Amino acid sequence: MPTDTANSFGEFDLIERYFSRHKTPDLSEQNSAEGSINFLLGVGDDCALLSPPMLGDVLAVTTDMLVEGRHFLPGADPEKLAHKCLAVNLSDLAAMGAKPIAFTLSLALPKINEPWLEKFSNGLYALADTYHCKLIGGDTTSGPLTISITAFGEVNPREALRRSGAVANDDIWISNVVGDARLALGHLRGEWPLKPEVLKRTQARMDTPTARVALGLALRQVANSAIDISDGLLGDLRHILKASKLNAQVLIDDVPVSKDLADSSLELKRLCSLKGGDDYELCFTAPEFNREIIEGISKSLDIKLTRIGKVTSATDTFGNIELFDGDKQLLDKELTSRYLGSFDHFKRN
Amino acid sequence: MPTDTANSFGEFDLIERYFSRHKTPDLSEQNSAEGSINFLLGVGDDCALLSPPMLGDVLAVTTDMLVEGRHFLPGADPEKLAHKCLAVNLSDLAAMGAKPIAFTLSLALPKINEPWLEKFSNGLYALADTYHCKLIGGDTTSGPLTISITAFGEVNPREALRRSGAVANDDIWISNVVGDARLALGHLRGEWPLKPEVLKRTQARMDTPTARVALGLALRQVANSAIDISDGLLGDLRHILKASKLNAQVLIDDVPVSKDLADSSLELKRLCSLKGGDDYELCFTAPEFNREIIEGISKSLDIKLTRIGKVTSATDTFGNIELFDGDKQLLDKELTSRYLGSFDHFKRN
Numbered sequence: 053m054p055t056d057t058a059n060s061f062g063e064f065d066l067i068e069r070y071f072s073r074h075k076t077p078d079l080s081e082q083n084s085a086e087g088s089i090n091f092l093l094g095v096g097d098d099c100a101l102l103s104p105p106m107l108g109d110v111l112a113v114t115t116d117m118l119v120e121g122r123h124f125l126p127g128a129d130p131e132k133l134a135h136k137c138l139a140v141n142l143s144d145l146a147a148m149g150a151k152p153i154a155f156t157l158s159l160a161l162p163k164i165n166e167p168w169l170e171k172f173s174n175g176l177y178a179l180a181d182t183y184h185c186k187l188i189g190g191d192t193t194s195g196p197l198t199i200s201i202t203a204f205g206e207v208n209p210r211e212a213l214r215r216s217g218a219v220a221n222d223d224i225w226i227s228n229v230v231g232d233a234r235l236a237l238g239h240l241r242g243e244w245p246l247k248p249e250v251l252k253r254t255q256a257r258m259d260t261p262t263a264r265v266a267l268g269l270a271l272r273q274v275a276n277s278a279i280d281i282s283d284g285l286l287g288d289l290r291h292i293l294k295a296s297k298l299n300a301q302v303l304i305d306d307v308p309v310s311k312d313l314a315d316s317s318l319e320l321k322r323l324c325s326l327k328g329g330d331d332y333e334l335c336f337t338a339p340e341f342n343r344e345i346i347e348g349i350s351k352s353l354d355i356k357l358t359r360i361g362k363v364t365s366a367t368d369t370f371g372n373i374e375l376f377d378g379d380k381q382l383l384d385k386e387l388t389s390r391y392l393g394s395f396d397h398f399k400r401n
Numbered sequence: 402m403p404t405d406t407a408n409s410f411g412e413f414d415l416i417e418r419y420f421s422r423h424k425t426p427d428l429s430e431q432n433s434a435e436g437s438i439n440f441l442l443g444v445g446d447d448c449a450l451l452s453p454p455m456l457g458d459v460l461a462v463t464t465d466m467l468v469e470g471r472h473f474l475p476g477a478d479p480e481k482l483a484h485k486c487l488a489v490n491l492s493d494l495a496a497m498g499a500k501p502i503a504f505t506l507s508l509a510l511p512k513i514n515e516p517w518l519e520k521f522s523n524g525l526y527a528l529a530d531t532y533h534c535k536l537i538g539g540d541t542t543s544g545p546l547t548i549s550i551t552a553f554g555e556v557n558p559r560e561a562l563r564r565s566g567a568v569a570n571d572d573i574w575i576s577n578v579v580g581d582a583r584l585a586l587g588h589l590r591g592e593w594p595l596k597p598e599v600l601k602r603t604q605a606r607m608d609t610p611t612a613r614v615a616l617g618l619a620l621r622q623v624a625n626s627a628i629d630i631s632d633g634l635l636g637d638l639r640h641i642l643k644a645s646k647l648n649a650q651v652l653i654d655d656v657p658v659s660k661d662l663a664d665s666s667l668e669l670k671r672l673c674s675l676k677g678g679d680d681y682e683l684c685f686t687a688p689e690f691n692r693e694i695i696e697g698i699s700k701s702l703d704i705k706l707t708r709i710g711k712v713t714s715a716t717d718t719f720g721n722i723e724l725f726d727g728d729k730q731l732l733d734k735e736l737t738s739r740y741l742g743s744f745d746h747f748k749r750n
Contacts (some may be wrong), residue, residue: 081467085404096501096625096643097497097563097564097565098461098493098494098497098562098564098628098629099461099493099497099554100461100463100498101460101461101497101556101558101561102459102460102462103558104458108453111450111452111460112448112450112451113449113450113451113537113538113551113553114448114449114505114538115505115506115507115539115540115549115629116507117507117508117509117536117542117544117547118542118661119542119543119544119545119547120544121544122509122543122544123542129457144447144448145447145448147447148446148447148448148450150448150676156462156463156464156551157464158464158465158466158549159466160466160468188462189463189464189551190460190464191465191466192462193466193467193471193472194468194471195466195469195470195471195547196467196544198468198544198545198549199467200464200466200507200549202462202464202507202551204462205448207450209450211454212450213447214446215447216446237625251540269665277541278447279447292692297447337495372433377723379612
């Protein structure tokens with residue numbers, strides 16, 4: 053609904069003041085057919101113009117929307133919030149093996165709050181600049197706090213890490229540790245109490261996740277498939293299995309966790325690591341003969357990479373995961389179904 | 402905030418059921434270096450893959466977020482709402498002279514409502530298919546009803562219609578008529594009453610605007626600059642003038658309006674046509690020697706195109722607009738400032 057009255061601090065000022073750092077001069081005369089990434093227009097026209105990536109590469113496009121009260125708590129620190137919103141998109145690019153190049157931002161705000169915007173903008177650019185990822189366009193409006201980012205990366209389509217690329221007998225790998233974000237969330241929700249120092253460490257993992265961009269790039273000719281863990285390890289792994297029409301076996305007590313989570317009860321450790329979302333680690337599958345290469349990547353990037361199971365062939369049905377405990381015993385149906393429930397954005401709490 | 406409990410009708414089902422019509426097979430083996438537009442992956446992986454447009458072209462990228470209660474009324478018809486959300490993005494592409502090729506959708510919904518989703522999906526695909534514009538990715542979540550679309554088009558960067566391209570002595574043109582959306586809104590807000598048949602016609606313009614895609618394409622070697630009228634004619638024209646560092650003179654009573662608006666009082670006609678947003682007509686500037694070509698475009702596309710003023714040179718300041726009435730008399734300062742206030746998304750009503 054349009055309004056027809058002016059305001060001393062409006063949408064255009066907002067964009068200009070807080071979101072124009074990557075604004076570029078109008079380079080209409082430059083030769084854009086060379087294949088390098090060029091931003092002909094940044095924030096400030098009807099559209100941004102994005103020239104094609106390297107010859108042979110394609111653009112990877114992903115979009116994520118974060119809503120207050122759903123994806124983050126009211127009163128969340130704006131700097132961390134901005135980091136997270138961009139990080140979850142960069143994580144999708146990483147899971148595709150794509151190199152981040154640019155993004156757009158749509159922002160609904162309940163009111164103009166300059167200190168908030170300043171911090172949000174700082175958090176956004178801090179992460180964006182780390183990856184030379186440019187803010188090329190956006191939209192701001194009033195409304196319940198909602199942040200929608202669409203991010204662009206470049207990748208050779210033959211090297212892209214697709215969910216559909218898994219092969220029977222692939223190893224299943226996971227980066228770093230999982231479950232900390234869920235452990236912190238449980239405390240914030242009153243499900244279990246954490247010691248202050250544990251909360252601090254695990255909440256940092258929830259609030260400012262690391263997108264595994266370098267890992268995604270390194271895995272491009274090594275992994276057969278990949279996904280980032282946003283909704284829970286087993287649920288996300290199942291997306292790979294469904295897309296690849298395969299099944300899997302997972303050694304659930306081999307799933308790597310932090311010392312904080314390892315110190316919890318077995319049940320809590322399993323629930324958080326298998327079903328907890330918001331970790332943004334990469335789960336990928338790769339042939340056995342790439343184990344040494346993957347261990348080399350782990351060393352060179354200083355990221356722990358752990359094998360947690362195998363992809364198995366499918367006969368009648370696919371997308372099934374058999375869970376084994378630390379004694380290599382198959383879990384019973386009840387426990388299996390308990391752990392296989394995935395994070396769902398529409399579940400009311 | 403992740404949840405760790407499953408739901409029988411979750412995000413993934415939603416996407417699969419309502420937003421997968423443009424899903425494409427995994428074409429990793431196809432040769433994508435040919436230059437034609439290819440969608441390697443549609444909805445359903447971490448990212449969509451979008452291959453480069455025609456050699457020499459660039460991608461035009463635009464994003465718009467619509468929030469219930471701000472951009473549309475609670476209870477808005479979902480089919481029309483979907484149309485409008487996509488149309489406003491297509492309108493930005495049109496204003497750049499870009500050909501629509503694809504878009505992503507992020508959708509926050511207060512609850513799962515299948516009939517609503519069915520209608521929303523129908524409205525979305527009906528418009529998308531008109532322009533062969535593919536839904537290639539998205540995100541759904543629970544939250545206050547919010548729709549964020551990022552749309553992609555292709556354009557040769559030398560032909561793109563930039564806001565910064567206006568030249569002194571350019572004619573200022575406008576497509577079709579403006580002000581109807583504002584006229585309807587005034588009735589809905591209780592500012593003035595409209596006859597039922599007038600409300601019906603003008604509200605249709607507000608609810609289901611037409612993106613001037615074909616016009617934008619036709620103007621690519623004809624106009625020097627263009628913008629779509631989303632926030633009000635004069636405010637949007639001022640964006641062209643600021644970007645081009647120029648001024649303008651506008652004959653406000655030459656601004657084309659519908660018969661419904663022409664039948665209103667002079668004051669209402671002026672307010673709606675000059676300041677009313679949500680029209681999505683194109684305002685563009687072009688050299689005088691292109692008048693015949695533009696009249697030809699008008700005929701061939703069957704869209705009224707009207708000259709409403711001139712771009713003028715700037716000395717000290719730019720972005721100024723002088724307004725003249727039907728007797729070619731300069732309006733006084735008070736009236737001028739009354740009409741020059743632009744729609745602002747942050748003004749509280």
